[in-house]
Amino acid sequence: MADLAELVPRIAATMAARTARGRVANYIPDLAKVSASHFGMVVITADGREHAAGDADLAFSIQSISKVFALVEALASHGEGVWQRVGREPSGGAFNSIVQLEAEAGRPRNPFINAGAIAVTDLITDGDDPRAGAGRILRLLRDLAGTQGIAVDGAVAYSEAATGHRNAALAHFMKAHGVLTGRVEATLSTYFHQCAIAMSCRELARAGRFLMNGGVDPASGRRVVSPEQARRINALMLTCGHYDASGDFAFSVGLPAKSGVGGGILAIAPGRASIAVWSPGLSPQGNSLLGTAALEELASAMGWSVFNPDA
Ligand SMILES: NC(=O)CC[C@H](N)C(=O)O
Numbered sequence: 532m533a534d535l536a537e538l539v540p541r542i543a544a545t546m547a548a549r550t551a552r553g554r555v556a557n558y559i560p561d562l563a564k565v566s567a568s569h570f571g572m573v574v575i576t577a578d579g580r581e582h583a584a585g586d587a588d589l590a591f592s593i594q595s596i597s598k599v600f601a602l603v604e605a606l607a608s609h610g611e612g613v614w615q616r617v618g619r620e621p622s623g624g625a626f627n628s629i630v631q632l633e634a635e636a637g638r639p640r641n642p643f644i645n646a647g648a649i650a651v652t653d654l655i656t657d658g659d660d661p662r663a664g665a666g667r668i669l670r671l672l673r674d675l676a677g678t679q680g681i682a683v684d685g686a687v688a689y690s691e692a693a694t695g696h697r698n699a700a701l702a703h704f705m706k707a708h709g710v711l712t713g714r715v716e717a718t719l720s721t722y723f724h725q726c727a728i729a730m731s732c733r734e735l736a737r738a739g740r741f742l743m744n745g746g747v748d749p750a751s752g753r754r755v756v757s758p759e760q761a762r763r764i765n766a767l768m769l770t771c772g773h774y775d776a777s778g779d780f781a782f783s784v785g786l787p788a789k790s791g792v793g794g795g796i797l798a799i800a801p802g803r804a805s806i807a808v809w810s811p812g813l814s815p816q817g818n819s820l821l822g823t824a825a826l827e828e829l830a831s832a833m834g835w836s837v838f839n840p841d842a
Pocket residue numbers: 593594595596626627645691698726790791792793817
């Protein structure tokens with residue numbers, strides 16, 4: 532097995548030199564301002580060691596990675612009731628697709644496509660102030676990462692709200708079917724704020740540690756979710772975390788992971804590591820191109836696949 536102290540900087544150097552870096556998301560105007568030249572990576576192993584390289588401490592917009600932590604909050608307050616409004620099947624469609632909703636009575640396929648995430652966020656939206664629901668996610672992330680320094684990037688939240696017509700369409704459609712119960716504007720605003728949370732790879736990898744550790748944060752000993760919920764969240768990340776590229780990601784990397792259009796990916800090697808990578812250039816499906824390539828190299832060098840007999 533490779534030595535992580537040598538491997539992580541080597542992967543970062545390889546990715547820094549790549550010229551084909553994908554395209555930075557531009558449908559949210561403020562995300563388009565980020566340079567495609569960034570690459571950061573942090574691997575935290577079960578023994579608590581952190582291996583960091585590149586832009587490991589630069590904050591970026593976590594976007595859809597926030598959907599994992601919104602789900603944790605919804606499970607905490609609503610338990611299994613979450614599954615009454617959102618399914619557990621990969622959609623095979625784009626992250627912001629609307630077509631399945633019409634055929635399936637407004638019930639989103641899974642909590643990681645936009646429709647499903649908005650339905651989950653509706654459960655933790657409290658009143659009209661987006662700071663309430665987004666604040667729950669922020670508190671969770673700060674607690675898990677061990678820093679108060681994580682915040683919502685107000686400019687990104689505003690930019691997203693100003694251009695988020697597709698998300699508004701998804702939300703109104705679900706409201707018409709009774710899948711959303713809160714006020715649509717409040718739910719959407721909460722969703723835009725959670726997506727605009729900015730944090731670094733180091734903070735994100737720390738925040739993901741409970742998922743490699745059966746639901747307990749190894750840093751504090753706090754139980755975040757039950758062992759069964761941790762397994763299920765990992766299962767959803769593996770099957771749905773990369774939208775219509777989830778099968779390909781499972782094929783080439785083989786780890787539960789959640790991507791965001793800010794170019795971040797949180798990946799979990801159960802029992803072994805919590806990993807965060809960031810490179811803003813995206814594949815056509817909206818997943819970090821170099822982040823995926825880096826995870827593929829890491830997983831293969833370490834033998835970290837949930838499909839390995841000895842993993
Ligand atoms: N895939 C993503 O990261 C999408 C999140 C983005 N905030 C959106 O709603 O479109």
